[in-house]
Amino acid sequence: MRIGLIKKMNSIIRKNRLIVLVTLVYSALFILSPDKAIKSIENSVYYLLEMLQVLPVIFLFTVVIEALIPKEMIMRGFGEKSGLKGNLLALLLGSISAGPIYAAFPISKALLGKGASISNIVIILSSWAVIKVPMLANEAKFLSIHFMIVRWMLTVLAIFVMANITGMLVKKKDLPAEEAIVKSLEIREGYCIGCGICVKMHPDYYEMKDNKALVIKAPESKEALKMIHASIEKCPSKAIIFNNENEDYPQ
Amino acid sequence: MDLFTIAFFIIAIVLTIISLIKDKKKTLTAMKKSKGMMGNMLGEIIAIIFIIGLVLTFIPPATIKTVLGSANIFVATIVSALVGSITLIPAFVAFPLVGSLVDVGASIVPAVAFLTTLTMVGMVTFPLEKKEFGTKFAITRNVLSFGFAIVIALTMGVVL
Numbered sequence: 001m002r003i004g005l006i007k008k009m010n011s012i013i014r015k016n017r018l019i020v021l022v023t024l025v026y027s028a029l030f031i032l033s034p035d036k037a038i039k040s041i042e043n044s045v046y047y048l049l050e051m052l053q054v055l056p057v058i059f060l061f062t063v064v065i066e067a068l069i070p071k072e073m074i075m076r077g078f079g080e081k082s083g084l085k086g087n088l089l090a091l092l093l094g095s096i097s098a099g100p101i102y103a104a105f106p107i108s109k110a111l112l113g114k115g116a117s118i119s120n121i122v123i124i125l126s127s128w129a130v131i132k133v134p135m136l137a138n139e140a141k142f143l144s145i146h147f148m149i150v151r152w153m154l155t156v157l158a159i160f161v162m163a164n165i166t167g168m169l170v171k172k173k174d175l176p177a178e179e180a181i182v183k184s185l186e187i188r189e190g191y192c193i194g195c196g197i198c199v200k201m202h203p204d205y206y207e208m209k210d211n212k213a214l215v216i217k218a219p220e221s222k223e224a225l226k227m228i229h230a231s232i233e234k235c236p237s238k239a240i241i242f243n244n245e246n247e248d249y250p251q
Numbered sequence: 252m253d254l255f256t257i258a259f260f261i262i263a264i265v266l267t268i269i270s271l272i273k274d275k276k277k278t279l280t281a282m283k284k285s286k287g288m289m290g291n292m293l294g295e296i297i298a299i300i301f302i303i304g305l306v307l308t309f310i311p312p313a314t315i316k317t318v319l320g321s322a323n324i325f326v327a328t329i330v331s332a333l334v335g336s337i338t339l340i341p342a343f344v345a346f347p348l349v350g351s352l353v354d355v356g357a358s359i360v361p362a363v364a365f366l367t368t369l370t371m372v373g374m375v376t377f378p379l380e381k382k383e384f385g386t387k388f389a390i391t392r393n394v395l396s397f398g399f400a401i402v403i404a405l406t407m408g409v410v411l
Binding site for chain 2: 016018019021022025026029036039040041042043044045046047048051053054055056057058059060061062063064066067068099100101102105106108109110118121122125126129130132133134135138139141142143146147150151154155158161162165166169170174175176
């Protein structure tokens with residue numbers, strides 16, 4: 001029992017390594033130099049408020065992308081074959097966005113999951129970070145309109161070149177597959193007879209709930225996938241299905 | 252809250268309502284999925300925000316000003332690009348800061364390098380980017396952004 005608890009604690013710490021680290025640094029700072037620690041927290045407040053304003057919107061947008069917009073539309077707009085039009089569309093999406101770059105991560109993931117190309121994701125992320133209408137106005141005011149326009153043009157050019165280079169270097173298989181696999185490993189509720197074989201075979205991946213089996217974790221590697229395949233075959237009612245989403249990306 | 256964010260709030264809510272009317276079950280499933288995804292990121296985002304607070308305390312705008320205005324343009328450009336990669340200061344602080352320097356005659360090359368890496372390269376957000384998009388993607392994007400920030404800065408030095 002105790003070993004299990006320690007294991008669980010370990011996995012929680014591993015999952016939240018960054019938070020643990022930050023907490024430690026702040027604790028040390030509070031002891032060594034309390035005024036610096038307080039100053040740091042004060043500095044963080046502005047960004048916390050910004051986050052609270054932006055994240056609910058981002059949440060709703062990812063939901064809309066997931067539920068309302070058909071996959072074909074995303075593929076046509078942002079997919080591998082969308083070409084220059086796709087690039088421009090991505091630039092537009094990134095430029096009219098609100099919020100810091102991390103707010104672009106969930107949206108980009110949702111778009112990737114629906115077939116957007118890597119180069120278009122780079123365009124969205126980069127323009128999301130750099131190009132913002134209120135920011136451009138600020139730049140023109142404090143530097144000059146001329147300065148702002150030249151920097152904007154050079155930045156857009158750089159983003160397009162970067163997007164193409166990244167598109168060539170990084171392939172879909174280099175991205176963490178988690179999202180696609182979660183979706184692809186399913187148990188058809190109506191077919192599951194609740195025998196519990198899959199849970200017995202892989203308690204890490206399946207769980208029983210109300211006499212039906214549930215997928216609780218995605219297979220994170222090819223080896224895990226192979227292992228999971230055994231449970232798919234053992235299932236007496238063939239209720240577990242696995243469809244690899246990545247296979248239907250047109251190359 | 253600025254006008255932009257408010258507009259986005261309204262658009263997002265309207266679209267979500269449309270989605271709910273069109274297919275309630277699908278929308279609720281999507282909400283569950285998004286909640287999981289954002290929940291995973293939330294802890295890291297909060298950690299990142301507190302790192303930003305730390306960085307701002309130890310590299311305050313006054314220090315950045317000294318770096319940007321230093322005499323050796325080549326060194327100043329590289330250091331400014333590095334400082335821009337590490338810090339994340341709000342745009343409404345960054346532009347007046349850079350503007351005041353350029354007004355007193357500092358070179359614009361380090362200034363542009365700083366402004367560009369400030370937003371495009373994220374050392375602080377790197378762990379999150381790596382987790383969500385993979386190591387190769389995150390490294391490629393950030394290294395390229397850093398390189399191009401310097402290219403943009405040098406080009407602007409020539410053009411302006």
